[in-house]
Every structure is written in structure tokens, then in C-alpha cells.
Amino acid sequence: MAKVLVTGGAGYIGSHGCKALRAAGHEPVVFDNFRTGWKQAVKFGEMIEGDLLDEAALKAAFEQVKPDAVMHFAALSNVGESVANPELYWRNNVGGSLNLLCAMRDAGVGSIVFSSTAATYGEPDQDPITETAPQRPINAYGASKLAVEALLDDFEKAHGIRSIAFRYFNVAGADPDRQIGEHHVPETHLIPNVLDAAAGARDALTVNGDDYPTPDGTCIRDYVHVMDLVDAHVLGTEWLLAGKPSQRLNLGTGSGFSIWQVIDAAKEVVGTEIPLSVGPRRPGDPSRLVCDGSRAREVLGWEPKRSVMAEMIGDAWGWRQTGRYSA
Ligand SMILES: NC(=O)c1ccc[n+]([C@@H]2O[C@H](COP(=O)([O-])OP(=O)(O)OC[C@H]3O[C@@H](n4cnc5c(N)ncnc54)[C@H](O)[C@@H]3O)[C@@H](O)[C@H]2O)c1
């Protein structure tokens, strides 16, 4: 059993990470400032309210928890906001990660699993995308995540802290037990917005452009179920705690779905029409992002089990029906 400090453990993916850690017999302790997270999402262990920008709070958390490892989900992750306000992203995501790594160094904690992103690849010229593709982010969010990958490299060389940076593609779905799920305010992700439109919580879904160079004109993405994604995090933590080497790993399935395909699948799950309109392209959206996820499978023995479009939408819909955290 390992004790794991989970930054951002009150957020969408981090709360599922805590559930997976607990299910695997480990002990998660959440460290979160609740800027975009939810106290109701902390259900699988202790919680410490604190900010990564507060070095004293981090030091106290490490002294109190004495973790064996860290799972680092905490970040701001709204691409549009990052373009309008890059200083916020550099300070929170890079500055916060630097403080975290310094606290780990001081406390002698040598293992960290980090949430990186396909956004570090920018506009890729590979399809599917492997981990060796050039990383050329096109917005401050992606740049902040790439900078943290560089910090991780430097802290390994200087201080022996080993890391796994998982580069997520599109995370979707929710806990099938309906205890936790996705609740972002505002929501920018496709599937929850499709379901909001289906439920009448928004007038219509706006499809962000249908003139891309793809078979049906809409953007193609690689969707991975959040439970599968966090399973990889547990495997990654155990890998590091066994003394094995650092890794940079894509997490996705290798299958691409267009926006129209996602909407069609949602209609089947929900059983109603989905009101929609086609709007302009969203700046910075690459037309196609599909993952070559073979390395995570080879290295960690990771196998996605739930990343079927109907299941991801069904779990997101089931979670939505609970009233989310407003219930
Ligand atoms: N959702 C996706 O599809 C996706 C894709 C790629 C990468 N990611 C990355 O995965 C991670 C989790 O994403 P999410 O969708 O769960 O986001 P989220 O906003 O739901 O969760 C982030 C959590 O971090 C906390 N946090 C942020 N800054 C903090 C700080 N300075 N100190 C303490 N806590 C802080 C927030 O309060 C929140 O609980 C992020 O690092 C994100 O960049 C997400």
C-alpha cells in the first residue's frame, strides 16, 4: 500500500484518480485549492485545502502526509483562457509545479505521475501521434505543460526524482458507480456540452466548424474513458515505486471520432434529437488528433477497457442525471 498525495484530487480526473488508488489498495490524500474542484468530489481519502503557489502550505502537507509518491493533476486547463491570460497559466501551472517539485526534493519523495497533454504536440504532422513527435504547443496551456515536462527532466538529473508524464488525448465519461464525474464551469468539452443540449440545459450545441479537411468536415479526436486513464496512473505510480525508470506516455485508444460521430452516438444513448447549429471554427483546433498509444500498453501493460464511445457517453449521461455536485 502506498500513500499518494494527489494534487487536483477534487477535480474531474483527479477525483477518479483517488477512486482508482483506493480500489487498488492505496491511500490517496487530496491537496487542492478548490479553484475549479469540488469538495463533494473528495470521497476516497483525506483532503488538505491548499494552493501549490503557497510554499509553506506545501511543506506542511508533505510533513503531515509523508507520501510515498505524488499524482499531480492540479492545473488550469482552459485553452482559450490561457491565450487571453498566459501569465495565469505560467504562474499556476509552471510555478505551482516548481513549488511542488521543490517540496518533494525537500521531503525526499522521489516519484511523481504528471498530467501532460496532447496539446504539447500542437499541430502535429504525424498521424497517429507517437511520443517522439515534435512538441510544438500553439497555446500557453500546452506551453505550460511542456515546460513542466522540462522541469521534471531537470529535477531527475539534479535530484533523482523519477516521473511519468502522461500525455492525455480527450478524456471523457465518468465513474460508472455515479459517485463522481465531470463538472466544469464553464464547460468547454464536447461531450458534456452535447449532453447539456440534449437535456435542454443549453439552447443548442454549437459545432465549431464543419469545413475541416476530414471526411465529414468536423474535427476528429481520440476519446479515452476517465476510468481507463486513471488505471494507467495507478500502474504508473506502482511502476515508479518499484524503482523503474521515468516515462513519457500517450494515453488514448488510437481510434478517432468526428464531432458528427460523437453527436450520432449521443443521440443513440440519450434517445432524443440534439438541437445544434454549426458555428465558425474555434481558433487553435487541429483537425485531427489521434494517439498512438502502443507504448503505454507495452511499458505498463495498460489496456483500456471502457473507452467505447457509447459507454463513455452513457457514463457521462448517467452522471449528469444525478444532478452532478449541485444535487
Ligand atoms: N480534461 C481533459 O480532457 C484533459 C486533457 C489533457 C490534460 N488534462 C490535464 O489533466 C489535469 C486534470 O484535468 P481536469 O479536467 O480534471 O481539471 P479540473 O479543473 O477538473 O481539475 C483541476 C484541479 O486542480 C485544482 N487546482 C488548480 N490549480 C491549483 C493550485 N494552484 N493549487 C491547488 N489546486 C489547484 C483545481 O481546484 C481542480 O480541483 C489537468 O492538469 C489538465 O491540464 C485534462
Ligand SMILES: O=c1ccn([C@@H]2O[C@H](COP(=O)(O)OP(=O)(O)O[C@H]3O[C@H](CO)[C@H](O)[C@H](O)[C@H]3O)[C@@H](O)[C@H]2O)c(=O)[nH]1
Ligand atoms: O461545444 C463544443 C465543444 C467542443 N467542440 C469541438 O469538439 C472538439 C473537441 O473539443 P474539446 O474541447 O472537448 O477537446 P479538445 O480536443 O479541444 O481538448 C482536449 O485536448 C487538448 C489536447 O489537444 C487539451 O489537452 C484539452 O485540455 C482537452 O480538453 C473540438 O473540435 C471542439 O472545437 C464543439 O464543436 N462544440
